[in-house]
Amino acid sequence: MIDKTAIIDPKARISSNVVIGAYSVIGPNVEIDENTIIQSHVSISGHTKIGKRNKIYPFASIGNDPQDLKYKGEETKLIIGDRNSIREYVSINPGTVGGESETKIGNNCLLMVSSHIAHDCIVENNVVIANNVAIAGHAKIGENVIIGGNSAVQQFTRIGKGAMIGGMTGVLHDVIPYALSTGNRNSLQGLNLIGLRRAKFDNKVILGLGEAYKEIFATTNLTKNLSKLNGAFHDNPLVKDVIKFITKDKKRSICTPFS
16 A cells, blocks of 8 residues: 555555555655555665565655765665664665675664664664664674664674673774674673574573683684684684684674773
8 A cells, every 4th residue: 555645756666565654755766666665755866675574664765875975976775674673763775886895784674763874884674773783884783783773883793693892882993703792992792692692692602702702802812812722612613703803804803801
């Protein structure tokens, strides 16, 4: 059902069973897949593709120009997956040619009121971003991450899968998978044990990650600590994820207990 007051460009591609509420505005290069619900007063513009069974709440701004002074109107993209909940006043910007030329949101994410996803970000599946969280450009948020309210994530920062960021945290350093990070300028506070248990990882595997964590962060020299890491840890899938994350090319320093 499309409300008679909605303004939809005739070039927009709207699939069957899409609901568009009163006074929403849909631009010409927008594609919306089946069973997505767009409530009232939503603006969707740019080269934006939205998947199936999403729900977008009033006053969200989806696909408008990146907040980047280098952006000069180039054709870039925003891609949103399936079954996401995008709450009131959320803003999501497309990519820039200086980045990946697209912003991506995965599936089953919850973006709470007034959160912001900037240009060229990648947000993977099952992510929860709480109220008033600001994520700057080029950030990468792994699957099953939770970011607490009023936090801010610096540009080019990575947050590994399964990590949790406490409320009102300034994320300046990359956060390893499965970690808990908090603070005015973030530091590690150990592992996200509640998240690991909820994910139904075997207790033995979790304990192994805990032991590896102690060795990896025994000193500030992470490279040396990794080289000395007991070989048995390399069979632990959680430890493998952490090692891969730390050793991957990066623009930000790794968050540590000493940060």
